Amino acid sequence: MKSLTPPLLRCLCLNRSMDFIRPKRMLYFWIDKIRNVLLRLSWHLVHSIINLCYFTTGMVHALESHLISRGLLRKYKSLHISKIRYLAIVIESEDACRTSNVIELLQWLAALGIKHVSLYDNEGLLKKSKDIILEKFDGAVLFQDTHENNVLLDQPRMTLEFVSFYDGKEAVARAANVLLMKYIKSGGIGSNQGEQIFTESQMSEALKTVGSGGPEPDLLLIYGPARCHLGFPAWRMRYTEIQHMGPLTCMTYGSLIKAIYRFTTVRQNYGK
Amino acid sequence: MDGNRRYTKRWKLMQGAGHKVGYSALMSMLKYCYELGVRNVTIYAFSIDNFKRSPEEVQSLMDLMLDKIEELLREESIVNRYGIRVYFSGNLKLLNEPVRLAAERVMLATAKNSKAVLSICVAYTSTNEIVHAVQESCEEKWDEIALLNSSGGYEPDESDHLIKVTDIEKHMYMAFAPDPDIIIRTSGETRLSNFLLWQSANCYLYSPSVLWPEIGFRQFLWAILNFQRIQFYLDKKRKQS
Numbered sequence: 374m375k376s377l378t379p380p381l382l383r384c385l386c387l388n389r390s391m392d393f394i395r396p397k398r399m400l401y402f403w404i405d406k407i408r409n410v411l412l413r414l415s416w417h418l419v420h421s422i423i424n425l426c427y428f429t430t431g432m433v434h435a436l437e438s439h440l441i442s443r444g445l446l447r448k449y450k451s452l453h454i455s456k457i458r459y460l461a462i463v464i465e466s467e468d469a470c471r472t473s474n475v476i477e478l479l480q481w482l483a484a485l486g487i488k489h490v491s492l493y494d495n496e497g498l499l500k501k502s503k504d505i506i507l508e509k510f511d512g513a514v515l516f517q518d519t520h521e522n523n524v525l526l527d528q529p530r531m532t533l534e535f536v537s538f539y540d541g542k543e544a545v546a547r548a549a550n551v552l553l554m555k556y557i558k559s560g561g562i563g564s565n566q567g568e569q570i571f572t573e574s575q576m577s578e579a580l581k582t583v584g585s586g587g588p589e590p591d592l593l594l595i596y597g598p599a600r601c602h603l604g605f606p607a608w609r610m611r612y613t614e615i616q617h618m619g620p621l622t623c624m625t626y627g628s629l630i631k632a633i634y635r636f637t638t639v640r641q642n643y644g645k
Numbered sequence: 646m647d648g649n650r651r652y653t654k655r656w657k658l659m660q661g662a663g664h665k666v667g668y669s670a671l672m673s674m675l676k677y678c679y680e681l682g683v684r685n686v687t688i689y690a691f692s693i694d695n696f697k698r699s700p701e702e703v704q705s706l707m708d709l710m711l712d713k714i715e716e717l718l719r720e721e722s723i724v725n726r727y728g729i730r731v732y733f734s735g736n737l738k739l740l741n742e743p744v745r746l747a748a749e750r751v752m753l754a755t756a757k758n759s760k761a762v763l764s765i766c767v768a769y770t771s772t773n774e775i776v777h778a779v780q781e782s783c784e785e786k787w788d789e790i791a792l793l794n795s796s797g798g799y800e801p802d803e804s805d806h807l808i809k810v811t812d813i814e815k816h817m818y819m820a821f822a823p824d825p826d827i828i829i830r831t832s833g834e835t836r837l838s839n840f841l842l843w844q845s846a847n848c849y850l851y852s853p854s855v856l857w858p859e860i861g862f863r864q865f866l867w868a869i870l871n872f873q874r875i876q877f878y879l880d881k882k883r884k885q886s
């Protein structure tokens with residue numbers, strides 16, 4: 374009996390403390406739950422306020438864009454369009470099937486005097502529709518890799534290039550295999566000695582060989598929900614100015630002019 | 646981290662002062678990142694293109710870098726406080742010996758840290774990174790082919806001996822880190838200037854107009870809130886690619 378008492382007592386004490394701990398634990402549990410709910414509500418509130426701010430600035434930009442399109446804002450009347458030699462347009466793949474929007478955009482660019490446009494969408498839907506686009510937009514010729522870049526600018530009509538993911542990372546892999554063949558033929562000179570075997574210009578040549586050697590755009594306009602280049606060929610984007618234009622369905626002539634004007638005011642040091 | 650020299654000009658400071666203030670801004674930003682639970686942070690400290698600057702400016706930047714790299718080795722430094730593993734990404738052979746040796750010491754000293762990662766891009770450009778990765782891939786394939794040749798198993802037509810995108814990616818300087826979610830470039834500049842071009846396919850690009858030495862928590866918070874608005878879209882794009 375005596376030996377049983379301490380465990381019994383301990384059991385009794387534990388029970389008593391359990392009776393005290395359980396409500397306390399429940400209380401902390403509910404405090405935690407309420408705190409999480411309040412945090413979540415605050416997060417949603419903050420984002421609602423941000424969405425409202427963006428809606429308001431969107432209205433202001435739409436008005437400004439309308440005034441620019443009408444030619445009422447003096448600042449945007451004269452554009453130094455010659456500063457843009459190569460322009461790239463990134464389109465969200467879900468919008469890439471809207472060929473009428475794409476053609477309207479190309480018509481605006483042609484009217485402004487842009488000589489070379491690269492149209493990119495990640496999945497290559499624009500590439501698939503290229504015949505339809507070239508047929509309906511008769512102001513352009515298809516870009517051939519064999520063109521030298523300075524020849525592109527002398528063309529009377531716009532040169533149009535269709536780019537997709539195939540011309541990005543996959544093209545670098547194909548170009549790497551071209552260099553690999555050269556490397557094998559040379560007997561693997563410089564192998565594992567830490568020497569530089571390939572140069573950037575050799576890489577550029579290899580990319581041209583595999584059909585993905587287009588020029589580096591001066592300006593890249595993104596028509597999509599986010600400021601994200603969606604995999605535009607990395608090799609061609611070193612010093613490209615990137616601007617987000619919003620969804621393709623909301624494109625306006627005025628916002629295009631504003632983006633080009635902004636580009637013409639930029640000064641680059643190229644690292645110096 | 647753009648805008649250090651413009652900051653010096655704007656506030657009429659001595660040459661190099663902008664970079665020193667920029668370093669303090671960097672430390673604050675790193676603290677915000679690690680406190681908020683951001684595990685991987687990459688900074689563009691020195692581009693290969695920056696070697697084109699005047700020799701005096703390059704030397705003063707190298708001296709500042711050496712000084713700050715050695716500070717990282719101290720007991721009370723940020724790397725020890727947050728358990729940060731430090732990597733130096735880039736063509737380190739282009740750096741002078743003291744800086745390169747200091748960088749190697751820091752990488753060795755922090756190799757066991759595992760709570761967070763700091764990648765410092767020095768003597769780095771994306772195009773150099775891609776060429777380097779292609780070169781390493783070629784050397785790897787050459788070794789594979791040489792081995793197969795010696796055992797008589799090499800078939801020139803087999804596609805296994807061709808370089809794939811995954812082969813190139815595993816030889817990138819930044820292969821140890823996941824692709825970034827947000828890239829912040831200050832001073833209102835909208836270009837990437839040869840930084841993480843390969844890794845930024847599904848990344849939110851944020852360009853606040855503030856100069857780097859003046860950046861604060863406000864801009865950092867705004868970047869995160871903007872990222873959260875499009876996170877669902879970017880995650881969808883990432884899964885598709």
